[in-house]
Amino acid sequence: MSILIKSIRIAGFRGLENIEVELEKTTVLTGMNNTGKTSFLKAIQLALGSRQFISQDDFFIRGNDTASKIIIDVLIIPTGKDGERVEAFTDGWERLFTTNRIQDDGVNSFVPLRTIVSFDKIKNSYKAEQSILKTWGDFLQNNKNWFDSDNGIKIAFNFDELPFFYMDAQRDILEDTKLRNSYLGKMLSKIEYSPKDIKELEEQISGLNEKAVSSSDILTTIKSTLKGLDSAMGTSSDGIEITPFTKKIRDLNKGLTIYYSDNQDSFSMEYHGMGTRSWSSLLTLKAFISLLTTNAKKENSVFYPILAIEEPEAHLHPNAQKKLYGQINSIAGQKIISTHSPYIAATAELKQIRSFYKDTQVRCGKIDIEKLKSEELRKINRQVINSRGEIFFSKLIVFFEGETEEQALPIFAEEYFAKTPVEMGLDFVGVGGYGNYLPFLRFAKSLNIPWLILSDAEYDVVKSVNKQLNDSGASNEGKSIVFLDNGNNFEKQLMADGYSDEIKQAIISSENYRNDQHRQAKQDEIAGYDGAELYKIITENKTQFGPAIAEQITKSAQPLPLKIVALFVKIKSILEISGD
């Protein structure tokens, strides 16, 4: 029984001209650099957190025009036990928001919050005004943009129960221990002991100090020498004290050091790498939030922190990156994570992914889970995401039916482009049968990742692929597909294209031979195979022969298969258009 920020609309902020992003309890933002992920996180901060950072540069610019104001709408809805939308807020949230902030359309309660940031000429500073909208209308209705709707009733919106935390990419636990306003610093400043504990601790420290001084000749000498101060000043107090350990318990936070040991040696944080320091910083935020959660529970108050986390993977080893999502997901409240990490994207749920991209303006894609059957979802998860998180960051995906292609195409591509597909952001994905394209097309389409299909061309296959293309709503029919020649599959096409010699070479090279004699005998035998025999061999063991055949073809003087070249021409044109 909680709440959820369901949707955020932003206009006029940095690179975000006009965008709506729907949020989940945990949302993972993917997308290339400079597509507005950080701006999006900062925009949430404008609405729910500190606005001190705002400057002229934060206003959207197109051509010579600068936006005069930044508008951010936030939709908060009540949720039930399993995070589903429910009709009414709980008592606690109703008491917090009050009827002055809760709208109800007769069925559902919601809080539609608007924040407008503009420049106040009189005060020569930026001002933010917040208001509660009358309704949460459509993004675009009758040619009217959401931000042209009535601003509603002005009211403050600032609650300790709904705190906003921003973790930027430059976090460092070492800095945190020094800064009072870091989450760690804030927690340390709240440390409280009972008077009894303070007395005990300080007595122990005092004992430690005495022992440390009396056991050290150097310290004892310093102390007795300094006693001379007394006679110089003409006083006779116990003025000199040397305290190797902090004397007052309240100074605890000033000298705090954190050690982290990896089984054998314990190192101070200063000697750890940025990865450990960055992760530790994140974990202290987690600790801080769990502290606040406990306090809220104690006071029987509602509590829902909003966390914006910028690239949590920074400096971390892939294995650590794999655990990050789980760590963050288990923090209370709502999390919005921007990332370039395939591991984080791959561990997140599909519905939590938001892909930022830029065409005429910055937009955001999401996968419409509702449209995918659970079987389809499983296919996507199994075939792509579980093993290949980088797919979320792909610049172009080529889909095809089977394994031979999956093995062969990267080798052809490297030959053709003189670059590895990895370098190019090019991914080859076998969908596991010609009937399986649809979910993958939806996946690519919703995340706005360009795609191509290389398809077999048996009659039934062509019919089915075209239908799926149609169902996916793809409009550029034909342009995105390369069909093999009529009736062919990949293997048949290779044979038809006249690569029998290369196929024979591939088979020869992948056999195991007992001796030269055996090799010669086998080679002769293979040389004598007819087409049908060759086809049988390579289709029976696709994974083995895929790469071998591709290697033979690239090695030989023969040009690449025509259909493959046709595919690569398309790839080239797409990647060039997208600016690479």
Added chain:
Amino acid sequence: MSSAIELSSKQKSIVDADAGAIYVKASAGSGKTRVLTERVRYLLSQTDKKILALTFTNKAGEEIKERLEDVENISARTFIGTFHSFCQSILEMRIHLLGYDEMPHIFENESDRLELIEKSIHQIPSYSATYNKKNTKEKRSFSYRALNFIAGVKRQLISESDIENHTEDKNIVLLYRTYQDTLRAQNAIDYDDLLLLAYNIFIEFPKVAALYRRSFYAICIDEAQDMNNAQYQFLKYLTNGELTNVMMVGDPNQAIYHFNGSSSDYMNKEFVKDFSPKTIELTENFRSSRAVLQAANKLIPEMENIEGLVKEGVFKRYKAENEEKEAEWVVSKIQKFICLKNHSDIEGDITLEKIAVLARNKYLFKTIEKILKQLNIPYCYKMTPGALQFESKIMQIFDLALKVKLNQDDDLHLQRLLKLLSLSTDNKIDLPTIIERLKNESHKKIIVLVNSLNESGDNFFKQMSDFKEQIMETDDEEKRMLWADIEELLKHWQIYAKNTDNKSLHQFKNAMALGKIHPLSEHNGLTLSTVHTMKGQEFEIVFIIGLDDETFPDYRAVKSGGVDLIQEKNNLYVAFTRSKRWLYISYPRERTMPWGGTKTREISRFLTGFDCKIIKENKGE
């Protein structure tokens, strides 16, 4: 602070009562508002939900808010105000649910409504014919009856579509609809609509009603004897048998707003039937002191019940040599009280705000005003509460132009504005066009000013103040009037600005319309008031000056005698009972006439044979 509040044990038993419905039958002066206020304070300590306190005047609401000022976060934790302002707050947030694009403007003036109804009458042929044959007086009375009918329908919470089922008279249904259409065309609603529309939201959107129901821990209603049907039904729907912490405080013998459709039956019978409240009677009288009420009873015997009086009080008479001496005595007495600082008769410190000087007419204050000015003692005149009425023509233009500016659909006031500016009527015309057409410079100037006002109100004070400094009027009287009007408006603005975080001209206008920000609601210094404008308000210490015969009673009443003289006696009685604790009355033995010379005066005929403590002149007590 709360420890400083004196409560009798009876009062305390109500304040600390357990949750549940409570009906406090409180007689006059038994500390109704105080009990209600302290109850709210107590309830706030029992819950973290909100408390709804409904009153019948803005002033009562302000008083409660003021007394609770020390409670942390009080404005967020309560809604304290009239039924109408509560409904307004609901509508401002949610009227879109009823299909309105924005909050309509509230037509509060009777004259506005009269004009609208006349327009409507003309649109109904069968009425129009008979109406035109009537003389002015008959016309007016017909219009009033029509308005009353409409108000009555709204108070019955009958919806527009349902009205046919309540009357056979097709014409009157037509009239009602025409009136509503005319209002709607101007994007306006009238006062009764506030309640009706809020009620409609609750009926049509039960979840919204439930949202409000849940948001309040308890509801307290002050002066509940003044409730009308609409208010009671609204309340009943809001509580819906689920919110049972409802307290009504009222005096069944004191209903005053009968013309409003109000009846103490809603409190006395319906509430008792529907909520089965615990009934507690409050009979102790804290309002007046024994001395004051004894004096009042001497004027009109057996009017006041002396039983249950708690405070002793003072009643004294002073005979001054002349008006000058009388005024000097009053002022020196006031200064002494202020120095005294406190007294067991009077709760809290003795301040100028707790003292009033009354007289039969406003010219009697001339001398005293002079002395107050000399001594720099702050004072204010009490005025009639309600929406601000401008006296000067320029500000009347301002008022209309502002209405037109804020509501493009407001044809009614647009036509009135054009008439006042002697421009030919024109339907769709905006302020800039009016400015172009105007020849008269000072008219032009005020409209330019209105046109330049920002919706947010951020330049309001500056523009108005600048305008005040550059008044072009040549006629001294008109200039004086205009000056006073602007001062008054600025005063309203300042009160509004002080109490509002997010200002807007629109809201300011509506607040003025509801009389929410009348300067009266926060008076400073000593109060000077005529007996008539003081009705309904009380002060700890009251001086009544000019109690010489033919001043009070007024010479005209003396001449005509009969009912007029009885009325005068009643007026004096009212004046007496304005005092809660100490009452000082005085008169001069001679008066200076405006044309020179003096005239010997005798004590008011109402006061002869009064054996009250007489203050000897030379003792100067």
